[in-house]
Amino acid sequence: MSKYHLDYLEQLEAESIHIFREVAAQFERPALLFSGGKDSITMVHLAKKAFAPGKIPFPLVHIDTGHNFPEALEFRDWLAKEVNATLVVRKVEDTIKEKNLTEPKGKFPSRNWLQTYTLLDTIEEFKFDACIGGARRDEEKARAKERIFSVRDEFGQWNPKLQRPELWNIYNGRIHKGENVRVFPISNWTELDIWNYIRKENIDLPSIYFAHERQVIEHEGQLVAISEFVQPDANDVVLTKQVRYRTVGDMTCTAAVESTAANLDEVINEIIATRISERGETRIDDKVTEAAMEDRKKNGYF
Amino acid sequence: MDLLRFITAGSVDDGKSTLIGRLLYDSKNILVDQLEALEKSTKNRTDGSVDLALLTDGLRAEREQGITIDVAYRYFTTPKRKFIIADAPGHVQYTRNMITGASNASLIIVLVDARQGVVEQTRRHSIIASLLKIPHVVVAINKMDLVEYSQDIFNNIVIDYAEVAKQLGLKNVTYIPISALKGDNIVDKSEIIDWYDGKPLLEFLEEVDTAHDIDLDNARFQVQFVIRPQTEELHDYRGYAGKIISGIYKKGEKVKVLPAGLETTISKLEVGGREVEEVFAPQAAVIQLADDIDISRGDAIVKTGDTPVVGNELEVLLCWLDDKPLQTGNKYYLQHNSRLVRAVVRSIEYKLDVNTLQQQPVEGGVKLNEVVKATIKTASPLVYDPYDQFVVNGSAILVDETSNSTVAAVLLQ
Numbered sequence: 270m271s272k273y274h275l276d277y278l279e280q281l282e283a284e285s286i287h288i289f290r291e292v293a294a295q296f297e298r299p300a301l302l303f304s305g306g307k308d309s310i311t312m313v314h315l316a317k318k319a320f321a322p323g324k325i326p327f328p329l330v331h332i333d334t335g336h337n338f339p340e341a342l343e344f345r346d347w348l349a350k351e352v353n354a355t356l357v358v359r360k361v362e363d364t365i366k367e368k369n370l371t372e373p374k375g376k377f378p379s380r381n382w383l384q385t386y387t388l389l390d391t392i393e394e395f396k397f398d399a400c401i402g403g404a405r406r407d408e409e410k411a412r413a414k415e416r417i418f419s420v421r422d423e424f425g426q427w428n429p430k431l432q433r434p435e436l437w438n439i440y441n442g443r444i445h446k447g448e449n450v451r452v453f454p455i456s457n458w459t460e461l462d463i464w465n466y467i468r469k470e471n472i473d474l475p476s477i478y479f480a481h482e483r484q485v486i487e488h489e490g491q492l493v494a495i496s497e498f499v500q501p502d503a504n505d506v507v508l509t510k511q512v513r514y515r516t517v518g519d520m521t522c523t524a525a526v527e528s529t530a531a532n533l534d535e536v537i538n539e540i541i542a543t544r545i546s547e548r549g550e551t552r553i554d555d556k557v558t559e560a561a562m563e564d565r566k567k568n569g570y571f
Numbered sequence: 572m573d574l575l576r577f578i579t580a581g582s583v584d585d586g587k588s589t590l591i592g593r594l595l596y597d598s599k600n601i602l603v604d605q606l607e608a609l610e611k612s613t614k615n616r617t618d619g620s621v622d623l624a625l626l627t628d629g630l631r632a633e634r635e636q637g638i639t640i641d642v643a644y645r646y647f648t649t650p651k652r653k654f655i656i657a658d659a660p661g662h663v664q665y666t667r668n669m670i671t672g673a674s675n676a677s678l679i680i681v682l683v684d685a686r687q688g689v690v691e692q693t694r695r696h697s698i699i700a701s702l703l704k705i706p707h708v709v710v711a712i713n714k715m716d717l718v719e720y721s722q723d724i725f726n727n728i729v730i731d732y733a734e735v736a737k738q739l740g741l742k743n744v745t746y747i748p749i750s751a752l753k754g755d756n757i758v759d760k761s762e763i764i765d766w767y768d769g770k771p772l773l774e775f776l777e778e779v780d781t782a783h784d785i786d787l788d789n790a791r792f793q794v795q796f797v798i799r800p801q802t803e804e805l806h807d808y809r810g811y812a813g814k815i816i817s818g819i820y821k822k823g824e825k826v827k828v829l830p831a832g833l834e835t836t837i838s839k840l841e842v843g844g845r846e847v848e849e850v851f852a853p854q855a856a857v858i859q860l861a862d863d864i865d866i867s868r869g870d871a872i873v874k875t876g877d878t879p880v881v882g883n884e885l886e887v888l889l890c891w892l893d894d895k896p897l898q899t900g901n902k903y904y905l906q907h908n909s910r911l912v913r914a915v916v917r918s919i920e921y922k923l924d925v926n927t928l929q930q931q932p933v934e935g936g937v938k939l940n941e942v943v944k945a946t947i948k949t950a951s952p953l954v955y956d957p958y959d960q961f962v963v964n965g966s967a968i969l970v971d972e973t974s975n976s977t978v979a980a981v982l983l984q
Contacts, residue, residue: 273787273819273851277574277653286843286855287814290796294868294909319855321844322808323800406644413643420975432641433977434671434892437966438814439906443975457655459646 278466281458282315287438288417288454289319292399293326295442296450299399300357302388303329305341306517307474308403310348311463312455314472316401317352327401328355332387334380335362336498336519344475359391379522389425392449399442399450407459417456423447461540468533479536480513480528491524515540572650575781578657578672578705580696581682586713590682590751591658595647597758598773642672651777666925666940667892669699670980674966677781678707680772685718685748689731691926697732698925701739702888702942702982704962706784708736708744711772715764716750722766738928747772785852790818791879791956791964792872795909798857810841810857811866816908816963820858820874821849828864829871829954830881835862852963869910871954879964883952886984888923889916889943893971893978896936897943905949905981907967913950914969920944947981958982 275283292299301316303309316325329349333342349356361380364387365372373379392400406413416435421427433441442450455463467474485492486505492512493499498521501507512525513536530536581587645656657672673679679700683693700708710732718724725748736744747756748764749772755761756771770778798810820826824837839859840850850856858872866872873879891897897916905914921930923942930944937943958965969979 271782271787274573274782275853277572280574280853282843283814283853283855287795290812290855291909294796318843319812320796320798321841321857322805322810323798407646410643413645414641429641434667434968434980436671436674436968436977436980437963438675439908439966439968441906441968441970441975441977443904443970443972445975457644457646459648459653461648462653 278462278469281455281462282318282466284438284457285312285315285454286319288440288452289316289401291440291442292401292452292454293320295440296399298395298397299327299401299452300330300395300397301325301327301401302403303331303345303356304403304517305331305337305345305475306403307463307467307478308405308455310344310472310474311458311466312401312403313348313352313354314470315454325352325354328357328395330357330359330391330395330397330400332384332391333358333360333362334384334519335360336380336521338475338477338514338517338520340475340477341517344473348473357391357395359387359394361387363387364390379519381519381522385425392425397449398444399452401452401454403455404453405458405460405463406453406456412456415453415456417453418442419451419453420444421449421451425449427451461537464533464537464540468537475517477514477517480511480531482509483512483525484508485510485512485525488524492527493524494520496520572648572652573781574653574655575678575776575779576655576657576676577678577680577776578659578669578676579680579682580659580669580673580700581713582684582687582690582692585682585684586751587658587682590680590711590713590749590757591645591656593751593754593757594656594773595645597754598647598649642668649773649777654776666695666699667890669696670703670890670892673699673703673705674980676705677784678709678776678779679705680709680711683710683712683728683732685712685714685721685724685728688728689735693732694735694927695925697735697739697741698928701741702890704959706743706781707779708741709772709775710744710746712746712748713751715748715755716753720748720755720761720763725767745769745775747775786817786961786963787819787851788817789877789956789961790820790874791816791961792820792856792858793908793910793954794866794868794870794872796868797866808859809863810839810859811872812855812857813909815850815852815854815856817852817961818874819849819851820856820872825875826860826872827875827878828860828866829873829878830952831864831866831870833862833864834875835860835864837861869908869912873954879954879956879961881952881954883949885947885949885953885955887945887947888958888982888984889937889945889969890980890982891937891939891941891943891978892980893976894939895971895974895978896938897979898936902972903969903978904972905947905953905967905969907953907955907981907983908964910953912953914947917946917948920946953983955983957984959984 361383404412416432418440484495486501513528530539579587643658647654659669659672712728729746748767749756758773760771793813794811795813798812822840827834838861840847841857902915905912919933921944922933956964965983967981968977971978
């Protein structure tokens with residue numbers, strides 16, 4: 270093999286950096302939507318590399334549902350400081366109060382849907398014209414069809430039938446006033462690619478990605494942590510288990526997996542061995558209807 | 572491990588979705604819950620079999636209509652390679668999606684129904700493959716199970732397609748008899764098709780040599796973004812960030828900045844914040860220059876003695892991708908990598924029949940999915956190479972400045 274050869278992770282990295290630079294050059298007010306999960310942490314790492322030795326030329330924006338893992342929030346604040354980035358936090362809680370929205374009910378009161386309201390308000394408040402998101406096309410059927418530069422109308426809506434052709438590595442980010450573009454620099458990465466890259470680059474992650482002890486209940490075959498947001502019913506058996514998280518979303522809609530993987534190598538081995546996909550294993554909300562994501566995206570979701 | 576991007580093209584009933592489903596399924600890239608969802612949606616079928624095609628159907632709108640409306644990307648990995656599949660729909664009206672999917676592909680799988688042989692769609696897809704210069708072509712002759720695995724039928728299709736390939740100048744064409752439904756010659760070599768001595772499809776995809784698809788001889792670089800930290804310790808830092816389009820750049824080399832034509836030397840090279848001695852395609856790099864020259868986004872840095880074309884009167888092939896027709900005199904933005912310039916279509920010379928490659932006169936405007944030869948004038952010069960020699964530096968798009976849509980794929984001549 271020639272020394273002028275990039276392996277697959279280096280190729281994916283080069284592509285993502287190229288996309289980050291296009292965003293910085295084409296838009297006046299871009300923002301990186303930061304969830305605290307491994308995908309957005311990887312994006313921050315890529316953005317840092319894209320603009321080094323300068324600082325990342327856009328803020329990290331966190332739409333805080335109020336249902337986050339404390340470990341993820343702590344990590345978020347640490348990371349923003351570490352890379353010297355501006356951190357903008359907007360709370361779903363405030364949107365609920367201001368707009369008099371109805372709080373979700375039930376045992377797993379997910380504010381996932383409500384995030385869209387806060388996100389759209391935040392976009393308006395800061396006049397963001399490009400929002401960089403960490404969605405990957407391998408995650409889900411609707412995402413598999415979305416472009417890297419995905420134009421949203423004034424209501425944040427995605428129209429799958431009217432997508433711009435995206436040719437070669439040329440990204441057309443021209444928009445009308447009021448519209449914005451969602452940009453997905455890690456579209457072509459799979460879950461395993463992300464993990465392998467985290468290992469290769471030695472990227473720090475919140476501790477909940479590794480095995481730890483937690484009190485959980487079992488819900489339809491999934492393990493959900495007991496927290497201030499999820500309380501056991503009389504029928505529930507509270508178990509203490511060694512678990513880790515494969516994705517980090519809200520405590521109300523993210524399930525844990527039983528694991529003893531204490532470091533990256535062990536996590537990666539478990540992922541290679543597992544036969545259940547990431548969203549299926551850990552997202553309580555995607556199982557509702559098969560077209561759940563398609564609907565949410567059409568309505569302005571990430 | 573490296574990366575192969577390929578596209579699958581076929582007509583509506585050629586079994587394209589089944590083929591992709593089969594590749595994912597047999598290479599164990601389908602996970603339990605996806606399989607469960609699949610079995611759930613297959614419940615209504617009378618024969619109880621799993622419909623692999625459903626694995627690749629995305630949106631509810633599509634499932635209801637049983638069609639594919641847009642390019643979908645699929646991923647799978649074997650111990651040898653990571654694969655990215657652009658799954659483009661086969662309908663005539665969606666040629667623009669195929670172009671989208673094909674523009675980044677190093678390989679195309681052209682599916683042929685063994686019962687139908689080479690049909691109009693096969694030709695159309697192959698013409699697009701040849702226009703876009705996809706380096707490798709696999710002709711997968713599918714549904715062999717429905718023609719009793721006949722070697723004669725396979726051979727006749729090979730003879731027919733070889734004609735098409737010759738006419739189009741397609742190189743590196745490989746023929747594989749398969750049955751996506753039954754799994755013949757997909758992952759494992761078919762026992763029934765014993766007269767075929769080539770590799771099964773997956774093995775071919777794993778081993779096809781793509782190392783030479785990237786040009787390392789001619790160096791091309793375009794500035795995407797200028798990094799100027801303006802901090803105390805990096806007060807005078809000025810780095811030109813961009814992708815190495817092709818070739819290799821070394822520290823100390825003499826370079827020329829185009830279109831201005833000024834010469835200078837490379838003083839420092841960086842990749843991801845780390846200083847390096849040389850950079851090569853397709854790395855995302857930062858170049859620093861010895862002299863303080865006014866350089867902005869879209870300018871090219873090339874080596875002295877190896878210069879691309881610099882010009883603003885362009886001969887182009889246009890693949891029209893918009894519902895609004897193109898008329899002579901229309902104005903657009905032309906985007907060539909990161910360089911955005913105003914452009915006017917000065918003349919439309921002829922239309923290329925994408926079924927026969929014949930040149931035809933253009934009557935009225937140029938419509939969606941038509942390919943035309945045209946001349947374009949840009950407000951400031953482009954630094955480019957002819958697409959036929961240099962895909963990555965010979966491609967551009969046209970953007971409608973009122974709708975902001977991407978309306979054409981531009982192949983610079």
